[in-house]
Amino acid sequence: MTAITASTPGTGRNAERPWRGIMVATALPLRDSLAVDYDAYAEHVRWLLDNGCDGVVPNGSLGEYQTLADDERARVVRTAVEAAGDGARVMPGVGAYGSAESRRLAEEAAEQGCGSVLLLPPNAYRADERAVRAHYSEVARAGLPVVSYNNPIDTKVDLTPALLAQLHGEGSIVAVKEFSGDVRRAYEIADLAPELDLLAGADDVLLELVLAGAVGWIAGYPNAFPVACAELYHAAVSRPDTALPLYKSLHPLLRWDSKTEFVQAIKLSMDLVGRRGGPTRPPRMPLDAATENSVRTATEKAVASGLR
Numbered sequence: 001m002t003a004i005t006a007s008t009p010g011t012g013r014n015a016e017r018p019w020r021g022i023m024v025a026t027a028l029p030l031r032d033s034l035a036v037d038y039d040a041y042a043e044h045v046r047w048l049l050d051n052g053c054d055g056v057v058p059n060g061s062l063g064e065y066q067t068l069a070d071d072e073r074a075r076v077v078r079t080a081v082e083a084a085g086d087g088a089r090v091m092p093g094v095g096a097y098g099s100a101e102s103r104r105l106a107e108e109a110a111e112q113g114c115g116s117v118l119l120l121p122p123n124a125y126r127a128d129e130r131a132v133r134a135h136y137s138e139v140a141r142a143g144l145p146v147v148s149y150n151n152p153i154d155t156k157v158d159l160t161p162a163l164l165a166q167l168h169g170e171g172s173i174v175a176v177k178e179f180s181g182d183v184r185r186a187y188e189i190a191d192l193a194p195e196l197d198l199l200a201g202a203d204d205v206l207l208e209l210v211l212a213g214a215v216g217w218i219a220g221y222p223n224a225f226p227v228a229c230a231e232l233y234h235a236a237v238s239r240p241d242t243a244l245p246l247y248k249s250l251h252p253l254l255r256w257d258s259k260t261e262f263v264q265a266i267k268l269s270m271d272l273v274g275r276r277g278g279p280t281r282p283p284r285m286p287l288d289a290a291t292e293n294s295v296r297t298a299t300e301k302a303v304a305s306g307l308r
Contacts (some may be wrong), residue, residue: 087113
């Protein structure tokens, strides 16, 4: 096995495993016309990296990839790579209805110099294990490390610890973004596939998963509070006894990452802290008044307490 290069001091970055550390699932700034604001997105990527985050994940659910045309999706990746100045810090989402389309997106990511890709299981229907294994095997042929994304809540396809161990043993995946919400799975994954990297996939179970062995965080709320989220992550990794107060103070925001309205909530928080979040594309609708008030209150309280 290749020796693992030490992480860059002060970050979670790792030259051999660039999916480790804080990889931000980036929200995509839209203009009022719903056109992508690529200049704002480039500035946002640079801002995240300058404020303690290790990399970015464009074209994920938070980036509204389902609503993007092919050319928009490709340009988002190019913009992220150029803004980051280092393709290894970019992990594009390559989820698609067809395995061939996902592989094409992964090949495009490789051409752009990206360090890894994030891949959902087939989700146009409730795929069985044979289909899931074939899907991941096909995309892995693009040559980039594949981080699997387990989100059985939305996809209805569950990457169980046993199935993840199979995928890893077959060489199809290097890591998993775990979004089931069941932190007990961390220990079973470690037992069945000890070399598979576990990444926290939901903001509101970050501390629990890091304590259980997660080596990275594919995060949503750093889009609005990168410094505080970076501080939280590093405290959880190296000084867990000091992490709980900050975790509790951020949790009223972090829990929105696991709700149906997470895209609108995070974009609203971005707008409130002076970033460009903007609207969402249909079928996502603006937040109702009560939900908007809840997100606004939690965001303003975090700002008032000095978090940024």
